[in-house]
Amino acid sequence: MLATGNGTRVERARREGKSNEIFTEWEPRHSVLWGNQPLCLRHRLHEHPLFSRSSLAALIERYPAGKYMLVKVGAPGHEREWREGDFGSLGGEEVISAIERGNMWLNLLRVHEVDSRFGALLDDLFAELEAHLPSYQTYNRICGILISSPQAQVYYHFDTSGQSLWQITGSKRVYVYPASAPFLARDELESVCLYNNETNVRFEDWYDDYASVFTIGPGQMLSWPLNAPHRIENLGFSVSMTVEYAMRDIQRKVRVNSANCILREKMGLNPANRTSGATYWAKTALLGAARVTGLVEAKRRSRRPITFHLHPDIPGQIIEVT
Numbered sequence: 001m002l003a004t005g006n007g008t009r010v011e012r013a014r015r016e017g018k019s020n021e022i023f024t025e026w027e028p029r030h031s032v033l034w035g036n037q038p039l040c041l042r043h044r045l046h047e048h049p050l051f052s053r054s055s056l057a058a059l060i061e062r063y064p065a066g067k068y069m070l071v072k073v074g075a076p077g078h079e080r081e082w083r084e085g086d087f088g089s090l091g092g093e094e095v096i097s098a099i100e101r102g103n104m105w106l107n108l109l110r111v112h113e114v115d116s117r118f119g120a121l122l123d124d125l126f127a128e129l130e131a132h133l134p135s136y137q138t139y140n141r142i143c144g145i146l147i148s149s150p151q152a153q154v155y156y157h158f159d160t161s162g163q164s165l166w167q168i169t170g171s172k173r174v175y176v177y178p179a180s181a182p183f184l185a186r187d188e189l190e191s192v193c194l195y196n197n198e199t200n201v202r203f204e205d206w207y208d209d210y211a212s213v214f215t216i217g218p219g220q221m222l223s224w225p226l227n228a229p230h231r232i233e234n235l236g237f238s239v240s241m242t243v244e245y246a247m248r249d250i251q252r253k254v255r256v257n258s259a260n261c262i263l264r265e266k267m268g269l270n271p272a273n274r275t276s277g278a279t280y281w282a283k284t285a286l287l288g289a290a291r292v293t294g295l296v297e298a299k300r301r302s303r304r305p306i307t308f309h310l311h312p313d314i315p316g317q318i319i320e321v322t
């Protein structure tokens with residue numbers, strides 16, 4: 001169900017006998033496709049007042065420093081670029097205008113912790129999913145708002161948590177690749193699980209021949225299998241909501257892959273990836289010991305330094321930090 005903070009929209013929908021579910025389509029086949037195949041479904045979040053331009057501008061203005069990422073990326077066909085910046089004291093509308101004219105994206109991280117109305121929305125969303133999906137026990141649920149420039153792109157990578165992408169404004173082309181070799185290399189999966197750094201995953205242009213390609217617009221969402229690599233090209237200024245979650249099995253896979261990375265890197269072994277039994281618990285202990293000794297933390301990805309500010313007078317331009 002949609003959460004609005006004051007419940008007005010929900011109550012009106014009830015009075016008018018209209019459905020207020022977030023998904024506007026769900027067929028029995030979607031329950032068996034979810035998580036196993038890339039799946040594009042329709043929703044109504046793009047109509048929700050929380051995602052209006054003025055609401056997002058107000059949200060940006062009260063967003064805590066350090067809880068958002070502003071990243072400048074390379075234009076399509078140009079050299080790969082990833083620089084982090086900040087928007088300082090610019091107003092929310094000014095920040096949105098700068099993104100509309102620049103080549104960057106703003107990720108409002110863990111928005112459910114900053115504004116409880118998004119937390120309520122996230123709860124409603126997962127309540128609907130649990131109604132459709134038997135045994136769908138999720139935790140560590142996270143949502144973020146991604147506001148990105150017309151030509152911004154997200155480079156080829158994969159994530160170690162469950163994921164879905166909800167399009168609110170504008171369109172994106174999303175390439176989803178099989179979660180198997182050679183697109184998902186075992187050593188890279190293990191390394192990403194351990195070091196939380198998915199920014200240098202191998203990519204070849206011919207991978208696209210094997211991708212499922214979706215163009216999603218406002219009112220469409222996409223989910224894909226765990227660890228499925230993906231990359232994204234904007235087809236105009238875009239606002240999306242990203243959702244992440246853990247499940248017991250997902251967490252176990254992260255632990256085993258992380259421990260396997262240690263065994264492979266430090267001991268030259270080629271370990272199996274079972275997620276149960278004595279081997280699983282031994283690997284969990286190994287991982288704990290490695291973290292305690294600092295063996296892992298030194299190589300884990302940390303935030304990059306701020307190298308630019310948004311120009312206060314010229315939307316889309318940046319000022320270098322000297």
Ligand SMILES: [Fe+2]
Binds near residue numbers: 230
């Ligand atoms: Fe991703």
